[in-house]
Amino acid sequence: MAKTYYAEGRQVAYVLRGLFILGGLGIYFSIPGLHWGFFFGILFGSVILGEIFGRMWTSKRRKDKKAKKSSRTSGVKQVSTTKAKSRAHNTSAKAPMKKTDAQILKADVRTLSGTDFERLMELYYIDQGYTVQRVGGSGDHEVDLILKGKEGYKIAVQCKRWKQDVGNDIVLRLKAGKQVHGCYDAWIVTTSNFTKAAKEAADKLNIKLINGLSLDERLKRWDRIAK
Template sequence: MAKTYYAEGRQVAYVVRVLFMLGGLAIYFSIPGLHWGYFFGILISSVVLGEIFGGIWTRKRRQAKKARKNTGPSRTGQGLARAKADVRSTSTKSSNKKLTNAQILNADVRTLSGTDFERLMEMYYIDQGYSVLRVGGSGDHEVDLILKGKEGYKIAVQCKRWKQDVGNDIVLRLKAGKQVHGCYDAWIVTTSNFTKAAKEAADRLNIKLINGLSLDDKLKRWKNKQVV
């Protein structure tokens, strides 16, 4: 590669030499009466300048190559990066492993993922005699489950497997979601609790709130009846 850079430098030197020589000679012949010494001075200066520019070109190209080597990732670094990526991939696959219904029933509700918590509540409400449609996902308008009882009317349910209290913004969005999905009633079920503002909003909008303590009691009585 060094020879290539040297060859490029020689080409640059040649081009610069010719350009300076042509320019200098054009000036020399355009001015009558100049001493013949200027002629040789132009030739010598052109050669010297060409060598200078050619050397600069070669040096800069070599420095750029060294800089790329120093900043590029080493093979060891790439190996570590791949190893970390493999660990993350394995961890993700493990965390995304779908639990069975039995595993969900036997798990601590607060260790479940949001999706598995929805599945748990789906199983619970089916056992309570409701037909259940799982909505969830993007564009669900804060509605995870739609229950339909024997009376025929629909209930929009939002499931929040949260540690922090549920705020009134969730209540307000569920109010809109209830209307979007054509539901008669709306419930919010959470493993935590509700803020004061959420309780006030739910009271005004006639939305039922089921907090963590109430949920634990319901699930405990239900699970005791299950044969897993």
């Protein structure tokens, strides 16, 4: 773009130079008796004025270009900032508030998030006399809780707050997780039920399955509201 503006400036300089020369010569020849020095002065002055106005044109064009570019950049930054704030606001609005233990204990178990359901079962087993270690997260090998009873052996527990039935893939992964965490036994607790394949696999691998009906009975017997 710089070359284009320079070329435009040169054209402006040439045009103005010609106009100044023509105008100057017109005045020179219209006034009789002028010294010949005025003639060369007109030529020289026309060249100088043409160069000055040509450079002014080029400089102005470049400044206008920079001003437009700066305005567009500022507008893009402002829009980006507005979008970022909007996304942050939407994310904040969608993020569920973390429930307190009291809220978890009073809530309908099937309305809890997966994390809150794990916390409910942690509180339940603590009240049943177990020492509970919370595992969960990445690399948990399908083990959410590790219970340790009075006898001293450990139990790997997987908590599934699901609507659909739990399949045998969860059972098989818990079998591996049980070994990874050095547990003697393994249980799966769910708010739903288990597929036929899951029940068959659990029976062969000696993994205890606690379905939604059994869980409801346990929670009814447990006076959790008073905790």
